[in-house]
Structure formats: C-alpha cells, structure tokens
Amino acid sequence: MKRLLGVALGILTAIGGFVDIGDLVTNAVVGSRFGLSLVWVVLVGVVGIILFANMSGRVAAVSGRATFEVIRERLGPRAGLANLAASFLINLMTVTAEIGGVALALQLASSVYYLLWIPVAAVAVWLVIWRVRFSIMENVTGLLGLTLVIFAVAVFLLKPDWGSLAGQVLAPSVPQQETAWSYSYYAIALFGAAMTPYEVFFFSSGAVEEKWGVKDLAQSRINVLVGFPLGGLLSISIAICAALVLLPAGISVTSLSQVILPVAEGAGKLGLAFVLVGIVAATFGAALETTLSSGYTLAQFFGWSWGKFRRPAEAARFHLSMIVCLLVGIAVLATGVDPVLVTEYSVVFSAIALPLTYLPILIVANDPQYMHEHVNGRVVNVLGMVYLVIILVASIAAIPLMIVTGAGS
Amino acid sequence: MLNTPAWAPAAKGRAHGAAGFAILAVAALAFLTGCSGGTGQSVSTAVKDSSSAVATARIALRQDMEGKLTRAAASTTLDDELKEVHTSRSTVLKLSPASQEDRDLQKQALDVLDQCAAGFATARAALATSDGGSPSLSDGDKALAGAQDALKQLEGKVGDK
Amino acid sequence: MTSASAPLPKAPRAGGRILDAQLHLMDRQVLDHDGVPVTTVDDLEVSGPALDVNIEPGSPAPVLTALLTGSVLGTRIFGGRPPSSRLIRIPWKDVAEVGVVVKLGVKGEPLDASWVERWVRDKIIARIPGGRHDPR
Numbered sequence: 001m002k003r004l005l006g007v008a009l010g011i012l013t014a015i016g017g018f019v020d021i022g023d024l025v026t027n028a029v030v031g032s033r034f035g036l037s038l039v040w041v042v043l044v045g046v047v048g049i050i051l052f053a054n055m056s057g058r059v060a061a062v063s064g065r066a067t068f069e070v071i072r073e074r075l076g077p078r079a080g081l082a083n084l085a086a087s088f089l090i091n092l093m094t095v096t097a098e099i100g101g102v103a104l105a106l107q108l109a110s111s112v113y114y115l116l117w118i119p120v121a122a123v124a125v126w127l128v129i130w131r132v133r134f135s136i137m138e139n140v141t142g143l144l145g146l147t148l149v150i151f152a153v154a155v156f157l158l159k160p161d162w163g164s165l166a167g168q169v170l171a172p173s174v175p176q177q178e179t180a181w182s183y184s185y186y187a188i189a190l191f192g193a194a195m196t197p198y199e200v201f202f203f204s205s206g207a208v209e210e211k212w213g214v215k216d217l218a219q220s221r222i223n224v225l226v227g228f229p230l231g232g233l234l235s236i237s238i239a240i241c242a243a244l245v246l247l248p249a250g251i252s253v254t255s256l257s258q259v260i261l262p263v264a265e266g267a268g269k270l271g272l273a274f275v276l277v278g279i280v281a282a283t284f285g286a287a288l289e290t291t292l293s294s295g296y297t298l299a300q301f302f303g304w305s306w307g308k309f310r311r312p313a314e315a316a317r318f319h320l321s322m323i324v325c326l327l328v329g330i331a332v333l334a335t336g337v338d339p340v341l342v343t344e345y346s347v348v349f350s351a352i353a354l355p356l357t358y359l360p361i362l363i364v365a366n367d368p369q370y371m372h373e374h375v376n377g378r379v380v381n382v383l384g385m386v387y388l389v390i391i392l393v394a395s396i397a398a399i400p401l402m403i404v405t406g407a408g409s
Numbered sequence: 410m411l412n413t414p415a416w417a418p419a420a421k422g423r424a425h426g427a428a429g430f431a432i433l434a435v436a437a438l439a440f441l442t443g444c445s446g447g448t449g450q451s452v453s454t455a456v457k458d459s460s461s462a463v464a465t466a467r468i469a470l471r472q473d474m475e476g477k478l479t480r481a482a483a484s485t486t487l488d489d490e491l492k493e494v495h496t497s498r499s500t501v502l503k504l505s506p507a508s509q510e511d512r513d514l515q516k517q518a519l520d521v522l523d524q525c526a527a528g529f530a531t532a533r534a535a536l537a538t539s540d541g542g543s544p545s546l547s548d549g550d551k552a553l554a555g556a557q558d559a560l561k562q563l564e565g566k567v568g569d570k
Numbered sequence: 571m572t573s574a575s576a577p578l579p580k581a582p583r584a585g586g587r588i589l590d591a592q593l594h595l596m597d598r599q600v601l602d603h604d605g606v607p608v609t610t611v612d613d614l615e616v617s618g619p620a621l622d623v624n625i626e627p628g629s630p631a632p633v634l635t636a637l638l639t640g641s642v643l644g645t646r647i648f649g650g651r652p653p654s655s656r657l658i659r660i661p662w663k664d665v666a667e668v669g670v671v672v673k674l675g676v677k678g679e680p681l682d683a684s685w686v687e688r689w690v691r692d693k694i695i696a697r698i699p700g701g702r703h704d705p706r
Binding site (some may be wrong): 065132134299303306312 | 597598599600606607608609610612639643646647670686687690691694695696698700701702703704705
Binding site (some may be wrong): 107108109110111245246249250251252254255256257258260261264265268269272276409 | 454457458460461464465468469472476477478479480481482484485486489490493
C-alpha cells in the first residue's frame with residue numbers, strides 16, 4: 001500500500017510540476033493565434049523531455065554524479081565553461097520569468113500591483129530553498145500544481161465541437177492571419193517551453209539529493225513515462241482553452257490575465273480560484289527548480305560542496321550563488337520589464353540552448369565507465385540521435401526566425 | 410577506455426564565438442526590423458493590438474457581470490489591457506508620416522485610440538464603484554463596444570490601402 | 571607515428587597503477603575524507619626542470635607534487651600562468667584514492683583550497699539565521 005502511495009505521489013508530482021510560466025504563456029499565445037495547429041509540437045516536446053529526463057535520472061542514479069559534474073570531466077573545461085555560461089544565463093532569464101509569473105498571478109488574485117509582490121515572491125523562494133526539505137518542497141508544489149487540471153475541466157465545460165478540434169490537431173495548417181514564418185517561430189518557442197533545459201540539471205541533481213540508487217530507477221521511469229504525458233495534456237488544454245475563447249474574439253495573448261479568462265468563462269469563480277492557486281504553485285515550484293538549477297550548475301562545474309541535504313553552512317558558495325541569482329532576478333523585474341515578454345524570450349533562448357544541454361547527457365549516458373551495464377539501449381540511442389537533430393534544427397533556425405518575424409509579433 | 414573527444418572543446422569554442430556574435434546581431438537587426446514598415450503598417454499593428462485589448466476587456470466585463478470573474482481579476486485585466494492601448498497609442502504618436510494621407514491616417518488612429526482609452530476609463534470607473542453607482546458596468550461595456558466599432562472601421566480603412 | 575627501424579627497448583616496469591594525468595586527474599571532482607566536495611582539479615603542479623631549460627641527462631623524472639585549483643582555471647583556458655606563490659595547492663601526499671573522483675585522506679575544511687568556502691561561510695551564510703540548521 002505504501003509503495004502504491006509512493007508511486008502515485010511520484011506521478012502526481014510529475015504532472016503538477018510539468019507546467020511552468022513558459023508553458024502557460026506560450027501555449028496560451030499559440031492557442032489564441034494559431035488555434036490547435038501547433039499541438040503536435042507539444043507532443044514532440046513531451047517525448048523529447050521524457051527521453052532526456054529518463055537519461056539524466058539514470059546517469060545520476062547509477063553513477064551518483066549529477067550532470068554538470070560529468071560535463072566538465074567528459075568535454076573538458078573550455079566546452080564545460082561555454083556550456084555553463086550559456087546554461088546559467090538562460091537559467092537566470094527563466095528564474096526572472098518564473099518570479100514574475102508568481103507576482104502576476106498574485107496580482108490577479110489580490111489586485112495589489114505585481115511589482116510589490118516580486119520581492120515577496122523572491123524572498124519566499126529563498127526561504128523555501130534555505131529551510132524546507134527537498135522532498136517536501138517537491139511534493140507540496142507538485143500536488144498544488146495539480147489544480148491546473150482546471151484547464152482540462154474548463155475545456156469540457158466550454159462544450160467544444162470535438163470534431164473540429166480533432167481536425168485542427170490532426171491536420172495542422174497555418175491560420176489565415178499568420179505567416180509560415182511566425183508559425184515556425186512559435187513552433188520553436190513551444191518546443192523550448194516543453195523541453196526546458198533546466199529540467200535536465202534539476203532532475204539529475206534531484207536524484208543525487210534524494211540519494212537515488214539503481215533500485216529507484218523503476219520508480220523514476222514510471223514517474224516520467226506516466227506523469228510527463230499527462231503534464232503535456234495539461235499544456236495542450238491551456239492551448240485549447242485559449243483557442244475556444246480567445247481565438248474567435250480576435251484576442252492574441254499578451255498578458256497572464258488573458259490566460260485565465262477562458263477558465264472563468266467555463267468554470268466561473270470556483271474555476272478562477274483553482275487556476276490562480278495552480279498558477280502560483282506551478283510557477284513557484286518552477287522558480288524553486290530554476291534557482292536550484294543555477295546553484296547546481298555553478299557548484300558542479302567548480303566542484304563546490306552543494307545540495308539541499310547539507311547544512312547551508314556546509315554548502316556556503318552554493319547558497320550564496322542562489323541568493324545572488326534571486327537578487328539579479330528582482331533587479332531585472334524592478335526595471336518594469338513585462339514578465340510575459342521575458343517569458344516569451346526565455347522559451348526561445350531555451351530552445352537555442354538545448355543542444356548544449358542535451359548533447360552531454362547523450363554522451364555520458366553512453367559511457368560505460370559511469371553507467372556500467374546501464375548504458376543506453378539501442379532504441380534510446382536512436383531516439384536520442386533523432387532528437388538531437390530536431391534540437392539542432394530548432395536551435396539554428398531560432399534566431400533567423402526571430403529576426404524575420406520580429407520576435408513573433 | 411576513457412576517451413576525451415579532443416575536437417569537442419575547440420569546435421564548441423568556435424561555435425560559441427559565432428553564437429555570441431549572432432546574438433549581438435539579433436538585437437540590432439530585430440530593432441531595425443521593428444522600426445521598418447511604413448505608417449500604414451504601424452497603424453495596422455496598433456489597431457490589431459488595441460482590438461485585442463478592447464475585446465479582452467469586454468469579455469472581462471461580461472464575465473464580471475455574469476458573476477464568473479472576481480473584481481480583482483477583472484480590474485487587473487482592464488489595467489493590463491489599458492497598458493496595451495497606451496503602448497499602441499504612443500507607437501502611433503511617435504510615427505513621422507511622410508505624406509498628407511499618412512498624417513490624416515495618424516490623426517484618425519490617435520482619435521480612435523483616444524476613444525478606446527476613454528472607454529477603458531468608463532469601464533474602470535464602473536468596476537471601482539460598487540453596485541448601483543454610475544457609471545454602471547453596462548455603460549462601460551457600451552463605451553468599449555463603441556471603441557471596438559471605431560477600431561473595426563479604421564482597420565477596414567487601413568486594409569483598403 | 572614513426573616506424574622504428576629496430577624494436578624499441580621495453581619500458582621499465584612500474585609498480586602500482588599507471589594514470590593519465592589529462593584523463594584521470596584533470597577536471598575531476600576532489601572529495602575529502604568524509605565525501606564532502608572540496609573543489610575540482612583545475613591544474614597539476616609537476617616538479618622537475620623549468621621550461622626553456624635543457625634537461626640534463628640523468629636528471630630525475632618529474633614528479634607530481636600537487637593538485638591545483640582556483641585562478642589556474644582561468645589561465646588554463648585563456649592562457650598565462652599565475653606566479654608560484656599565488657597557486658592554491660592540494661599536496662599530492664593528501665590524495666588517498668584516484669577513481670571516478672579523487673579522494674583525499676584528510677578533512678577538507680582546513681585546506682588551503684577551501685578558503686573561499688570558509689570565507690563565504692563565516693562572513694555571509696553563518697550570519698543569516700538558520701545557516702547552521704540541519705535540513706534533515
């Protein structure tokens with residue numbers, strides 16, 4: 001019974017923790033502008049993240065080492081430093097976006113201006129990282145994030161024409177008012193939102209935090225194989241909600257308030273309460289994960305002592321670097337830049353950085369010195385190579401498309 | 410057998426030099442891309458963004474009237490969309506139209522956007538006063554509907570060009 | 571690879587393990603006696619003749635004297651060399667085991683290599699309430 005509960009908890013946490021501000025904003029924007037014609041990208045992204053999360057979890061569980069420790073050893077300090085610089089900067093952008101997302105959601109709930117919530121959110125993130133145990137942190141934010149299932153509920157309550165929805169998903173086409181360029185640009189953005197790079201660092205470091213061993217591999221595989229697709233369905237339902245309510249009204253999403261209007265339309269004030277709790281929990285959880293990822297990447301590259309399982313005094317530089325990250329995030333948001341804009345850029349830059357983060361994982365997961373007999377099987381390697389090609393194409397096409405479409409406008 | 414791929418660091422170093430340069434180029438080029446496009450194009454974008462904002466505000470007001478949306482969420486939505494209208498207005502204001510036709514278009518666009526802003530003012534006032542005060546929520550909705558019609562007319566005019 | 575005209579003399583038998591400095595030592599994590607990470611190996615200090623000096627026949631082979639960390643990482647990637655007095659060393663005699671990670675036989679806390687960690691701990695982290703709280 002206890003095992004069953006443990007399995008269920010793992011799956012539920014994976015579902016609730018899947019969506020972050022990047023998924024929320026990008027899926028809503030795409031749904032409001034392109035309808036359901038980009039849903040296939042979410043599916044491709046979900047398979048990709050299952051593949052790589054599985055690999056990075058396996059690397060950590062079998063070798064006891066987290067990703068970035070191994071990147072430096074295998075690729076050398078120069079490549080490792082380049083990887084670190086790019087990953088760290090994009091991580092920082094994502095931290096900023098997530099904290100902005102928490103503040104925006106709290107503004108929607110309370111009407112207090114979001115700038116006032118930003119220091120509150122950042123301090124709360126820091127406090128949880130400082131004091132709360134890793135497993136409690138993951139479980140609470142993951143379970144609360146499950147309230148985002150209200151998006152799926154709202155889809156049903158809005159009584160859509162399922163036939164036409166299915167048609168849009170299965171036979172995607174560029175809508176009349178958009179161009180093929182913006183379609184491709186948003187495909188890349190959606191891909192970057194689904195395959196968040198920080199997930200790899202967080203997943204593998206989390207495996208070390210929770211002291212996974214080979215016997216935990218089965219549990220992690222179930223979490224990922226069941227939880228992530230359901231999380232992907234949540235993302236898709238955000239897009240469907242936007243497509244059902246905002247697209248016909250000619251609204252293109254530019255703020256978080258527009259993302260929740262379809263839920264209010266379908267499910268009223270109760271739905272609104274659920275979605276606001278869900279957004280706060282999901283973005284708060286993602287803020288925790290990205291902040292920790294910043295600390296993990298720095299500490300693992302330079303060889304510092306790290307981990308939430310250690311006293312802060314025993315992992316001083318690790319905690320200091322995270323405090324600095326949060327301060328930088330507050331400073332950037334305090335300039336008044338629109339957090340939704342930061343989010344939209346962060347997902348595209350995440351897509352650009354994907355080859356950097358996934359190639360080392362693929363290399364290490366094949367290395368018998370770390371993995372012993374748990375090296376990648378042939379199927380996983382084939383899929384991994386296919387996805388590497390997809391990731392490279394997306395990464396290379398991102399910047400030209402950004403220029404051509406004016407960042408999607 | 411341990412084997413550090415010797416090519417990887419050098420290749421990545423070069424790739425990263427190129428990537429860094431590309432990112433610098435983006436900022437410049439994206440800025441330029443945003444600047445280009447004549448008066449008609451800019452007005453058209455401003456009209457599209459404002460239509461989206463006004464439509465959102467109308468949905469929010471309707472949901473508030475139907476009891477589906479909290480006051481806090483509705484007023485936050487209106488504030489967000491008003492910001493959108495202001496941004497569009499300042500974009501149109503900053504245009505330097507070349508021909509008399511473009512100048513007329515700019516003036517028309519500014520008038521319509523002012524009407525939008527006035528509609529928003531009515532709607533926000535309606536949300537701020539408790540039930541029964543004036544203006545009422547339906548007054549706010551009417552003002553926004555008028556702004557929406559004006560935007561549609563302007564859109565048609567710009568589209569004809 | 572040049573082809574030899576005569577077979578090369580056999581290499582002298584060496585006791586113990588043969589390690590490749592680049593593969594087995596460089597960029598490896600260094601853990602202390604209790605398994606707490608100390609740093610990564612950023613560079614190696616090898617004794618022996620200096621650069622640009624002719625090697626006298628019969629001079630002793632270079633010996634690995636210390637693992638280096640700190641600013642040598644920057645000079646290793648970008649070029650240059652810090653002066654010998656500024657190098658942060660972990661003496662080779664402190665190394666207990668070389669495997670996937672390099673394990674020391676001593677505690678990491680009093681080492682030279684941990685001075686930044688000690689500084690940050692004492693000046694910043696320990697001053698924040700709850701800094702010494704055990705999270706488990």
